[in-house]
Amino acid sequence: MGKSLLDKVWERHSVRELESGQTQLFIGLHLVHEVTSPQAFAMIREAGLGVPFPDRTFATVDHIIPTDTQVRPLADGQAETMMSAIESNCREFGIRLFTPESGHQGIVHVIGPELGLTQPGMTIACGDSHTSTHGAFGAVAFGIGTSQVRDVLASQCLAIQRPKVRRVEVTGRLRPGVYAKDVILDVIRRLGVKGGVGFAYEYAGEVFDAMSMEERMTVCNMSIEGGARLGYVNPDRTTVEYLRGRSFSPTGDAFARAEAWWTSMASDPDASFDDRVSIDGGGIAPTVTWGINPGQAIGVDEKVPAAAAFAADERATVEDAYEYMGLAAGQAIAGTKIDVAFIGSCTNGRLSDLREAARVARLGRVKPGVKALVVPGSQAVARAAEAEGLHETFRAAGFEWRLPGCSMCLAMNPDKLSGRQVCASSSNRNFKGRQGSPSGRTLLMSPAMVAAAAIEGAVVDVRDFLSKAPA
Amino acid sequence: MTDQAKKSALLPVTRVSGRPIPLPGNDIDTDRIIPARFMTAITFDGLGELAFRDARFGADGKPIEHPMNDPRFQAKGPRVAIVNKNFGCGSSREHAPQAMWRWGVQALVGESFADIFFGNCVAMGIPCVTASEADVTALQRAVEADPSQDLVVDLDAMTATRGGTSVPVSMPEGARTQLLRGTWDATRILVDALPKVRETADRLPYVGGFAR
Numbered sequence A: 001m002g003k004s005l006l007d008k009v010w011e012r013h014s015v016r017e018l019e020s021g022q023t024q025l026f027i028g029l030h031l032v033h034e035v036t037s038p039q040a041f042a043m044i045r046e047a048g049l050g051v052p053f054p055d056r057t058f059a060t061v062d063h064i065i066p067t068d069t070q071v072r073p074l075a076d077g078q079a080e081t082m083m084s085a086i087e088s089n090c091r092e093f094g095i096r097l098f099t100p101e102s103g104h105q106g107i108v109h110v111i112g113p114e115l116g117l118t119q120p121g122m123t124i125a126c127g128d129s130h131t132s133t134h135g136a137f138g139a140v141a142f143g144i145g146t147s148q149v150r151d152v153l154a155s156q157c158l159a160i161q162r163p164k165v166r167r168v169e170v171t172g173r174l175r176p177g178v179y180a181k182d183v184i185l186d187v188i189r190r191l192g193v194k195g196g197v198g199f200a201y202e203y204a205g206e207v208f209d210a211m212s213m214e215e216r217m218t219v220c221n222m223s224i225e226g227g228a229r230l231g232y233v234n235p236d237r238t239t240v241e242y243l244r245g246r247s248f249s250p251t252g253d254a255f256a257r258a259e260a261w262w263t264s265m266a267s268d269p270d271a272s273f274d275d276r277v278s279i280d281g282g283g284i285a286p287t288v289t290w291g292i293n294p295g296q297a298i299g300v301d302e303k304v305p306a307a308a309a310f311a312a313d314e315r316a317t318v319e320d321a322y323e324y325m326g327l328a329a330g331q332a333i334a335g336t337k338i339d340v341a342f343i344g345s346c347t348n349g350r351l352s353d354l355r356e357a358a359r360v361a362r363l364g365r366v367k368p369g370v371k372a373l374v375v376p377g378s379q380a381v382a383r384a385a386e387a388e389g390l391h392e393t394f395r396a397a398g399f400e401w402r403l404p405g406c407s408m409c410l411a412m413n414p415d416k417l418s419g420r421q422v423c424a425s426s427s428n429r430n431f432k433g434r435q436g437s438p439s440g441r442t443l444l445m446s447p448a449m450v451a452a453a454a455i456e457g458a459v460v461d462v463r464d465f466l467s468k469a470p471a
Numbered sequence B: 001m002t003d004q005a006k007k008s009a010l011l012p013v014t015r016v017s018g019r020p021i022p023l024p025g026n027d028i029d030t031d032r033i034i035p036a037r038f039m040t041a042i043t044f045d046g047l048g049e050l051a052f053r054d055a056r057f058g059a060d061g062k063p064i065e066h067p068m069n070d071p072r073f074q075a076k077g078p079r080v081a082i083v084n085k086n087f088g089c090g091s092s093r094e095h096a097p098q099a100m101w102r103w104g105v106q107a108l109v110g111e112s113f114a115d116i117f118f119g120n121c122v123a124m125g126i127p128c129v130t131a132s133e134a135d136v137t138a139l140q141r142a143v144e145a146d147p148s149q150d151l152v153v154d155l156d157a158m159t160a161t162r163g164g165t166s167v168p169v170s171m172p173e174g175a176r177t178q179l180l181r182g183t184w185d186a187t188r189i190l191v192d193a194l195p196k197v198r199e200t201a202d203r204l205p206y207v208g209g210f211a212r
């Protein structure tokens, strides 16, 4: 019987089995940001512990950093305190920090891959649930809490239970206008927001084989929204080519050795899985959320479903969603008016996302009254986009072009919804209050769909939109 | 010193007794438990007051109907929350269990928990046990009807008991062992094996930059 990638990575990184039945698992790459780390550093200091592997941890600032100006001191005193804290913590423990001055700052899950820090066969941890993003490379990547950040700092290990593995196969080919974001929204819609609890998702099949690394990252990023703490795609040629020439990638002969090891970590053809599902990729439509969790999603050409269509124990959440969102069962989601459009986040803030959104932005202007933001995921993404003139395209169409950060994905910075504003968003969570206003409303969709919604002032099928445009 | 450090390691958690409070609803995410705007701080201090802030208070700052505002559930002392499915989903923020703990919640009984939230609770010495949908719903109803009796979560017997009635609960064996043996704060145990950690690291080709 063959082994899955998870089996192989687990074996290679297992330090020992603990009395509790958990594994002491070595963490190859630890990523840190300013929100979930200060308490962990404080605990390390109080307990008199050290950081034995400082060169396996890298830090950045993303959550609280403003996207209009990043001049210090930051206007928000608390944000400035957090910035200063991560700076002094990293200095004290010898950890490399990517500040805006470094030219490599950005959202933690964007910079890891683009710097070549994220590699196949690694174990990765970060005090952030979207660490699942790094699974796109065939890494086993966990989101952890602050106490576990402390554990990794102190020991480069986690005490953790091995998850089960579900192979999620998406077959066939995606139709035009359907993006990686639609694929993962569709997977979550089918398997549910708790369907993945206790599982790692192995994404496989023609649709993932054909995807770029950036698209795979979008999919793996949202594994956690389906309840799966991690998700991964087996490393292949696409993975290897992406890594060639990156700052932290091996070079020369070492790259050849790396390539051999990376591809050897992929699941064997006869690997066994705890569960398998298969979805026809050709049947996936551009998808939009209508509710208050990412599983409450429909095709853009569908109507808000009736509560009766859900399992009995889901109905209370569905009723809650109608009320919060101000939507009724049977109502078409297309045509829903929006106030704000947000393109960015670790789900969809990479160059290819901005390119797709810019393609749409060339077709019109942001509807008067709509506030539209484009926030590149990192300084490197911003530079690449600007080299192609995408910032000019966006500005000409009435979008604001911002500095890199998490921005309105979670609104721990000045970018926030107000009141009951409705936001078409390329981010990953439509939870109540997620975008900074306790009554703000979020509709998740692909970046191209967000750009189309910004122009239309309402949710619109990006395919109709593109077809109306001159060829 | 932080409260967390004071709650010292190697303290077995076998039995938690507290005032029960039902927090009904499936898929309660950690943004709901502690909105991100309250996380711009470098400590967890003061989060207790802010737990479920937006579910408890309207935009005008006036309380809205929520069990945590209900006068019947205000008795001071340790509390045990009774929750439904997939509690604590979403963001990995430990601020969520930290906020609940600072509001007095020392154990949770629920139908199911999200993975990261569960792990964060274990690392804080907070047991999250699961019971059947029928038992959880019945318990929530019974507590609504009479909030005055304590709920006892017993990790030895694996029961949740209130008055004369016990229901069976479960928890993954690993986490249960950690709590019972007082090894839920894993740091020391992990650090103890540092020589073995280095051996493991040395065997991984990427740690040496694939030099060999």
Ligand code: SF4
Residues within 6 Å of the ligand: A062, A063, A107, A108, A109, A128, A130, A345, A346, A347, A405, A406, A409, A410, A427, A428
């Ligand atoms: S972009 Fe959003 S989801 Fe991603 S790390 Fe930032 S806040 Fe978290």
